[in-house]
Amino acid sequence: MDAEKYWHREIEQCQHMCLTRNTSAIKFFDATHGTTETGHKLFMVCTNDYLGLRFHPEVIEAAQKCMHDGGFGSSGARLTTGTHPLANQLEQNLACFKCSEAALIFNTGYMANLGLISAIGRSGDVIFSDEKNHASIIDGCKLSKAKVVIYAHRDMGQLKELLNKYRYAQSRFIITEGVFSMDGTITPLPNLAGLAEAFDAHIIIDDAHSLGVLGKDGHGILEHFRMQPSPRIIQVGTCSKALGSLGGFVCGTKTLIQYLRQCSRPFLCSTMLPPAALAASLKALQILRSEPERVRRLKWFSETAKNVFLESGISFPSESTAIFPLVTGDEALTMKIFESLYQRGIYLAAIRYPSVPFGHARLRLSVCSEYPEDEWRNALLDIASTIKTVVGHF
Numbered sequence: 001m002d003a004e005k006y007w008h009r010e011i012e013q014c015q016h017m018c019l020t021r022n023t024s025a026i027k028f029f030d031a032t033h034g035t036t037e038t039g040h041k042l043f044m045v046c047t048n049d050y051l052g053l054r055f056h057p058e059v060i061e062a063a064q065k066c067m068h069d070g071g072f073g074s075s076g077a078r079l080t081t082g083t084h085p086l087a088n089q090l091e092q093n094l095a096c097f098k099c100s101e102a103a104l105i106f107n108t109g110y111m112a113n114l115g116l117i118s119a120i121g122r123s124g125d126v127i128f129s130d131e132k133n134h135a136s137i138i139d140g141c142k143l144s145k146a147k148v149v150i151y152a153h154r155d156m157g158q159l160k161e162l163l164n165k166y167r168y169a170q171s172r173f174i175i176t177e178g179v180f181s182m183d184g185t186i187t188p189l190p191n192l193a194g195l196a197e198a199f200d201a202h203i204i205i206d207d208a209h210s211l212g213v214l215g216k217d218g219h220g221i222l223e224h225f226r227m228q229p230s231p232r233i234i235q236v237g238t239c240s241k242a243l244g245s246l247g248g249f250v251c252g253t254k255t256l257i258q259y260l261r262q263c264s265r266p267f268l269c270s271t272m273l274p275p276a277a278l279a280a281s282l283k284a285l286q287i288l289r290s291e292p293e294r295v296r297r298l299k300w301f302s303e304t305a306k307n308v309f310l311e312s313g314i315s316f317p318s319e320s321t322a323i324f325p326l327v328t329g330d331e332a333l334t335m336k337i338f339e340s341l342y343q344r345g346i347y348l349a350a351i352r353y354p355s356v357p358f359g360h361a362r363l364r365l366s367v368c369s370e371y372p373e374d375e376w377r378n379a380l381l382d383i384a385s386t387i388k389t390v391v392g393h394f
């Protein structure tokens, strides 16, 4: 079959299975509201901008000033002409916030995972990866030369058996998300740390959805479990979610970061982020430090969602995070609920294969500290009643 025919067949298959996606535009006018090109106003209840910082006046001002003073693009990769002073400053601040010795910035969180995992996974190593890990972790594993072994989601018993089986491997890396992006579940880090110690393994933890969310002051999963940093724990993160900006990062020992500077191809061979994005991330991080009440407000809004769903009999397998997966398990049903809410002015993301396995379709609600209180509560009630009407029961 020639390529065009194959593409055509795949598109038809997607339509047939209710998996078609489109890129229709929504223009945001504040952190939680947007309008379509036809002027339909939407309350966005699936943002990753958990603290509403991308619209913070100081974040915008920092980016504007940076652009005004030094232009937009960065003109090259970090090791040629792309190391703006703000890059070093942001790395120092991120390392400090994540209680690590050092940090390295990548262009996105996706590239941070690719750049880290592909660089550290050598032939003879074994990577143990949670089955629900994000695509960027899976792709990083594919690019590495290590053997990759998948363990069932958060199954510490199975992980222990696998670590034991591969105890003579050259090096062992356990890779997991802190808060799982599609399920809102939290990885059992204390148990992982115990296993890592017992089997002399490193833990790579992708804290994309924990920064600004977990822990009293939003430092992430280590703070959540009141754990001390350790050279065994490598933290990955992104500035594109709770910091409302753009850019990924890896935090770890000085040796690891220096090694990545020399050997990580996505770091070496791609033009650096625009300095304005660095300025925005830096300012957002400062605001997160100085306004921890945003994190508390986020938790309070999460509690509201829990209470409304409990009272309405809607099941949600979520823990204390900003993500609520409302799993229908059916692609067509999920799209029906999405469309019904969309018509009512609520944008709740429909998540389907390949973001989750086929047959695990869901609506992914997320919390933002800047939701207007009444609108949030009304939207939750609306979501609950729409789900019940469309599904019959849930």
Ligand SMILES: Cc1ncc(COP(=O)(O)O)c(C=O)c1O
Residues within 6 Å of the ligand: 108, 109, 110, 111, 113, 134, 136, 177, 181, 206, 208, 209, 238, 239, 240, 247, 248
């Ligand atoms: C767990 C996880 N890691 C990494 C990423 C990628 O981050 P970025 O959007 O900055 O590329 C995402 C984004 O969805 C994510 O959910």
